[in-house]
Amino acid sequence: MKLSGGRLLTGIELDRTGSVPLYRQLYLQIRQQILAGRLPGGTRLPSTRTLCKEQDLSRITILNAFDLLTAEGFLTTRTGSGTFVCAEWEGRGTAVDEPRKPPRLSTLSQSVLSLRSDHFSGISYAAWEPDCPTSFLPSHPAFDAFPLHVWRRLINRHLRQSTKAMLGYGEVKGLLRLREEIAKYVYDARGIDCSAEQVVIVSGAQQAFNLLGMLLLDPQDSIWMEDPGHIAARIALQAQGCRIVPLRIDAQGIDVQQGLRECPEARLAFTTPSRQHPLGISMSYARRLELIEWASRNHSWIIEDDCDSEFRYQSRPQPSLYAMDQWARVIHVGTFSKVLYPSLRLGYVILPEALVGPFCAMRAVMDRSPSTLLQAATADFMSEGHFLGHIRRMRSLYQARQACLLDKLQQRVGNFMQLKPVDAGMHLIGWLAPELDDQFIAQELARYQTHTYALSDYCMERYLPPGLLIGFAGTPEDQAGDKVEALAQALLKMGYTL
Ligand SMILES: Cc1ncc(COP(=O)(O)O)c(C=O)c1O
Structure with a gap:
């Protein structure tokens, strides 16, 4: 609405309890309205007296905000006529309020985006809680066994x-x-x-x-x-x-x-x-x-x-x-x-x-x-x-973790998935019945905070049965039973028989 005394300033909301000074809040909000095209170039602003009443502010607060906006080229004062949005802002910024169009991307980045969405069935690190006690994410080493004290000492040595x-x-x-x-x-x-x-x-x-x-x-x-x-x-x-x-x-x-x-x-x-x-x-x-x-x-x-x-x-x-x-x-x-x-x-x-x-x-x-x-x-x-020592220790730790997890999985979910020990790496594969959809199962399990990867995410042509990648390196032996039980309970809730 445009009035003879200047356009009403709507949408200004000041936080009177916060730490940002009122003049700065007023400055930022008027500036944002000009940038967004809601206060177009040429608009006359209300007089400081009107604004004082409308916004319940002191005149000095308003003058401080106006001074900043004037110095930055957003406002101009015409003696005897009042304060106006500078003419340069005419027709600028209106696009900001239009619905956002997707950014124009290069062919390379469009293909990266579509390849990612084709290949990942929806398991993402965003949904993964670092401290989640039921995660079987495959590529995770034993963070609990990393010699942080040695690492800290070496980093500090170089920092010093x-x-x-x-x-x-x-x-x-x-x-x-x-x-x-x-x-x-x-x-x-x-x-x-x-x-x-x-x-x-x-x-x-x-x-x-x-x-x-x-x-x-x-x-x-x-x-x-x-x-x-x-x-x-x-x-x-x-x-x-x-x-x-x-x-x-x-x-x-x-x-x-x-x-x-x-x-x-x-x-x-x-x-x-x-x-x-x-x-x-x-x-x-x-x-x-x-x-x-x-x-x-x-x-x-x-x-x-x-x-x-x-x-x-x-x-x-x-x-x-x-x-x-x-x-x-x-x-x-x-x-x-x-x-x-x-x-x-x-x-x-x-x-x-x-x-x-x-x-x-x-x-x-x-x-x-x-x-x-x-x-x-x-x-x-x-x-x-430390490097070779750590590898040696992790080798025997992972061997023990694999054996323990495999044992618990075979006991509890051995009818649902077939498992064999692996000679290398940090994960097992739980092979599923051919009619099952491993991507769906992995996604559903993730909703119960049990994170695995679907084998078919890794496949380009379907010639293998479905399966789940189950990491063992990050599963301490004393947690394996609880984790497997959480997996079994999630599968039962999803309606599978074990
Ligand atoms: C097969 C394979 N190669 C390489 C990597 C390591 O990648 P980066 O060194 O970028 O962490 C991974 C990580 O999970 C992997 O699974």
Whole structure:
């Protein structure tokens, strides 16, 4: 409504008990109304006397607010006529009140969004309570067993001697000391003979997959992916516009013969040979050779995601693909997410020499190196023997946790799901009857705070029975019974018979 004395100021609500001064609240609210187009350019505001009465404010409060708005170009005063919204605001800002249109996004981000919604059946970390006692989330290490006291000491050591080196930008490749420790570790543990110059520290394996996709792939290139396989890596590579060729997993690992039949010219193969994710199979020696020979003949790349190779319980690990490769076609990616903790966001890439420079150039554009402080603490953790000690302790802890959880699951829900011990990794698979929908069951269980993952989320083609991924690493033995009982009760409430 416009009056001769100026437009009424509606919608002003002042909080007289809060800590924000009244003049500032008035300033912010008038400013917001101008920006939103509710007070268009040219509008005359009520006189200060009217406003004093309407808003029950002192004149000085109103003058203070008007002064600020005038200084910022929102209001102007015409001597003898009053205070007006500046003419520049005419026709501006009205769009703010219109229903919000979705933002215009690039083709890349539209494809990431749609791939994510296609592949994740709705289990999200947003719904997961960190302290939830009934969670079986598969990728979670034993947070309760992480040696925080040692970690705190190492972090404090570097915080105390904070130098420019600790606080400034780090080297794009990552901290040399950490790269040297990683080169030593992969030599001993994975048979990889590389120099520290070939090791690049990244903010987790996921960043490496994205960078490698940008570095090596063009839209329309074909890539072999394990089916079922690691979802986040698949999305990162698929979002580059690549065509995914899903390859089945048999008892020896990824089916290379299927790849040769369906798409021999693929540019890249993504694989998790030390513990196929999520089925847990270790790739046979013969299959490793077959894969490497294909890559060398075809000048294709292999990304070896070595996640979880540390947690092997019975058999000895096979040599890594990188160690077997004489043609420099394999890129080895490791992570500290499982051995230390995921929010550390530290991983590493071991590159053939020719790729080091281009990879680092790409990395420098996307990001710099991860926090030097955390890299320095991780380097100490490794050089002082805590790393290997922790792996050894976690190996036996996870073995005991697996045995205990498996026992309780078999006793209580063994008629509903079939379970077998795994030789590697941090989760079991509970195989369900073929007519059941694992995505629906996982979603419903999450509503009862029992978090698992559906196997079919990981699948591109349906050739496996449905199943649930049930993490055991984060389940202490004295909690296993209660957790399994919560799972059983949730299944009963959902109407299943056990
Ligand atoms: C198969 C696989 N690779 C790699 C990773 C590690 O990713 P990041 O280092 O980004 O945490 C995960 C994490 O769950 C995984 O499941």
